[in-house]
Amino acid sequence: xxxxxxxxxxxxxxxxxxxxxxxxxxxxxxxxxxxxxxxxxxxxxxxxxxxxxxxxxxxxxxxxxxxxxxxxxxxxxxxxxxxxxxxxxxxxxxxxxxxxxxxxxxxxxxxxxxxxxxxxxxxxxxxxxxxxxxxxxxxxxxxxxxxxxxxxxxxxxxxxxxxxxxxxxxxxxxxxxxxxxxxxxxxxxxxx
Amino acid sequence: xxxxxxxxxxxxxxxxxxxxxxxxxxxxxxxxxxxxxxxxxxxxxxxxxxxxxxxxxxxxxxxxxxxxxxxxxxxxxxxxxxxxxxxxxxxxxxxxxxxxxxxxxxxxxxxxxxxxxxxxxxxxxxxxxxxxxxxxxxxxxxxxxxxxxxxxxxxxxxxxxxxxxxxxxxxxxxxxxxxxxxxxxxxxxxxxxxxxxxxxxxxxxxxxxxxxxxxxxxxxxxxxxxxxxxxxxxxxxxxxxxxxxxxxxxxxxxxxxxxxxxxxxxxxxxxxxxxxxxxxxxxxxxxxxxxxxxxxxxxxxxxxxxxxxxxxxxxxxxxxxxxxxxxxxxxxxxxxxxxxxxxxxxxxxxxxxxxxxxxxxxxxxxxxxxxxxxxxxxxxxxxxxxxxxxxxxxxxxxxxxxxxxxxxxxxxxxxxxxxxxxxxxxxxxxxxxxxxxxxxxxxxxxxxxxxxxxxxxxxxxxxxxxxxxxxxxxxxx
Numbered sequence: 001x002x003x004x005x006x007x008x009x010x011x012x013x014x015x016x017x018x019x020x021x022x023x024x025x026x027x028x029x030x031x032x033x034x035x036x037x038x039x040x041x042x043x044x045x046x047x048x049x050x051x052x053x054x055x056x057x058x059x060x061x062x063x064x065x066x067x068x069x070x071x072x073x074x075x076x077x078x079x080x081x082x083x084x085x086x087x088x089x090x091x092x093x094x095x096x097x098x099x100x101x102x103x104x105x106x107x108x109x110x111x112x113x114x115x116x117x118x119x120x121x122x123x124x125x126x127x128x129x130x131x132x133x134x135x136x137x138x139x140x141x142x143x144x145x146x147x148x149x150x151x152x153x154x155x156x157x158x159x160x161x162x163x164x165x166x167x168x169x170x171x172x173x174x175x176x177x178x179x180x181x182x183x184x185x186x187x188x189x190x191x192x
Numbered sequence: 193x194x195x196x197x198x199x200x201x202x203x204x205x206x207x208x209x210x211x212x213x214x215x216x217x218x219x220x221x222x223x224x225x226x227x228x229x230x231x232x233x234x235x236x237x238x239x240x241x242x243x244x245x246x247x248x249x250x251x252x253x254x255x256x257x258x259x260x261x262x263x264x265x266x267x268x269x270x271x272x273x274x275x276x277x278x279x280x281x282x283x284x285x286x287x288x289x290x291x292x293x294x295x296x297x298x299x300x301x302x303x304x305x306x307x308x309x310x311x312x313x314x315x316x317x318x319x320x321x322x323x324x325x326x327x328x329x330x331x332x333x334x335x336x337x338x339x340x341x342x343x344x345x346x347x348x349x350x351x352x353x354x355x356x357x358x359x360x361x362x363x364x365x366x367x368x369x370x371x372x373x374x375x376x377x378x379x380x381x382x383x384x385x386x387x388x389x390x391x392x393x394x395x396x397x398x399x400x401x402x403x404x405x406x407x408x409x410x411x412x413x414x415x416x417x418x419x420x421x422x423x424x425x426x427x428x429x430x431x432x433x434x435x436x437x438x439x440x441x442x443x444x445x446x447x448x449x450x451x452x453x454x455x456x457x458x459x460x461x462x463x464x465x466x467x468x469x470x471x472x473x474x475x476x477x478x479x480x481x482x483x484x485x486x487x488x489x490x491x492x493x494x495x496x497x498x499x500x501x502x503x504x505x506x507x508x509x510x511x512x513x514x515x516x517x518x519x520x521x522x523x524x525x526x527x528x529x530x531x532x533x534x535x536x537x538x539x540x541x542x543x544x545x546x547x548x549x550x551x552x553x554x555x556x557x558x559x560x561x562x563x564x565x566x567x568x569x570x571x572x573x574x575x576x577x578x579x580x581x582x583x584x585x586x587x588x589x590x591x592x593x594x595x596x597x598x599x600x601x602x603x604x605x606x607x608x609x610x611x612x613x614x615x616x617x618x619x620x621x622x623x624x625x626x627x628x629x630x631x632x633x634x635x636x637x638x639x640x641x642x643x644x645x646x647x648x649x650x651x652x653x654x655x656x657x658x659x660x661x662x663x664x665x666x667x668x669x
Contacts, residue, residue: 023628032284035239080398085351114352174248177356177359180225184362
């Protein structure tokens with residue numbers, strides 16, 4: 001289970017690129033795993049390693065300190081492509097706890113919120129500012145759905161209330177679903 | 193609006209399916225609980241879900257509504273009966289064996305190595321008649337929208353949600369927005385379903401359908417056969433939409449009749465009557481509507497590294513509109529102002545959940561018949577299922593491909609996702625009938641041009657990207 005998320009003060013790591021797809025986040029050839037652990041070393045694999053698997057020196061992701069940089073900021077339509085939950089598993093294991101973009105793909109956003117990675121869609125001005133100010137310290141307050149930008153203004157973001165609840169509790173919704181078995185029984189009886 | 197008005201208000205196909213599957217309506221605090229009629233499972237996105245069930249001591253609630261196959265990590269090479277399949281890696285073998293063990297333990301039907309219906313999950317569901325109009329269908333795979341071609345609400349889910357559906361047959365969802373794409377008019381000869389969907393995605397953009405369920409409608413959609421409709425719905429996610437759907441009609445019913453899992457006799461008539469209600473009422477509300485003129489669609493190819501970079505095959509590659517476009521042009525080694533046609537081809541892949549059905553193979557065979565794959569080009573033809581392969585062999589299509597010099601493979605996802613050993617090499621240009629042209633999708637450094645089966649086949653013959661209508665290499669049949 002992921003950690004509970006309440007507030008986070010962190011620097012940002014900016015990837016100035018739109019449409020970062022799940023094949024970039026974790027290439028498909030690594031999906032033969034049967035566990036969800038230890039995928040951080042494969043995050044953005046083909047950007048970080050050469051064809052022999054040696055880390056590339058000039059790639060800042062390879063020297064990033066996720067002790068101080070837990071927030072990934074990227075361009076529009078982050079996480080597009082496949083439904084692989086390996087994408088948020090890899091980003092979480094790498095050390096990220098939130099992703100901020102001007103738009104986040106549906107399935108990735110749904111998967112992230114179930115795995116301790118807070119998906120934040122920033123309004124255009126705030127997003128532009130974040131893209132233009134890499135490495136800035138920000139403060140995410142999930143309860144209040146707000147992000148404070150450095151010493152500057154804050155913006156509010158939308159998050160589906162149940163996803164927010166699960167992130168704050170560090171839980172996934174399976175317990176909620178299994179508790180509804182009477183309603184499921186009734187539906188199945190009615191539609192038998 | 194009063195409850196009476198709501199009951200009589202015109203509803204879209206999507207709204208009808210949504211309403212019919214509500215176990216629990218949404219509240220401000222919790223999403224709707226949607227009942228899932230059919231859950232398709234494959235080896236790649238399920239092992240961690242089965243593990244969660246085991247950790248919590250839960251059983252699969254409805255094994256009878258769950259159907260599994262192996263497709264993503266499986267080799268497409270031949271092997272003798274009794275031999276171990278030639279897996280690319282030990283991890284791939286382990287993943288397939290994990291699914292075998294999980295399905296056996298939970299009483300789930302698995303179309304595994306010995307099944308005549310093994311194949312790409314989005315090919316075998318319809319083929320078995322497991323996919324039916326009016327259903328909710330999910331799978332841990334973003335191309336699940338394929339099944340929407342039958343008037344079903346079908347979408348891809350993550351592995352955590354795979355666990356939810358295994359354990360409870362339900363999914364938590366907020367109601368998405370709705371979008372209707374009307375493709376009206378007649379397409380020109382040589383324009384296929386793949387060209388239609390590539391044109392749609394180019395029009396609305398790679399995120400044009402984000403947050404939406406798309407209904408495809410209009411005379412050009414109605415004119416498509418079921419294989420073509422599946423091709424269109426399949427790529428809904430490439431426009432950001434989790435689901436795409438087409439209302440069921442006589443074409444749908446004729447295709448389904450007699451298949452293994454559909455009702456027969458009087459039950460068939462009853463089913464068709466019920467299925468016929470699943471269409472959008474006149475005046476139904478859509479959050480967004482798009483009109484596409486079918487007559488203007490040309491054979492399409494993509495020039496970039498996102499699926500919305502489709503252009504007419506003879507049109508010039510556009511100037512870069514953004515840094516991402518410039519990066520894509522650089523990766524693809526294409527030049528603005530030059531057409532994609534004429535670019536030298538290294539590999540051709542005909543297959544995937546988008547284009548591996550019998551109609552797709554026939555379209556490729558028509559082009560390849562009596563011709564030879566150009567020297568230096570490797571062409572892979574990978575049928576979508578064991579049954580599609582058998583049908584193609586009955587029609588002699590395999591002999592056409594083999595005589596042309598193409599490789600006739602066993603079914604699977606193969607080079608679409610390139611995780612089974614079938615892949616492109618760095619820098620190679622691949623004309624592919626699959627659905628994604630992301631950087632490295634078909635192998636690190638490989639460059640993908642998405643196209644129809646006819647265009648892919650013609651490009652294999654010519655050795656460069658080419659409009660099949662202009663193929664001059666003579667047929668020697």
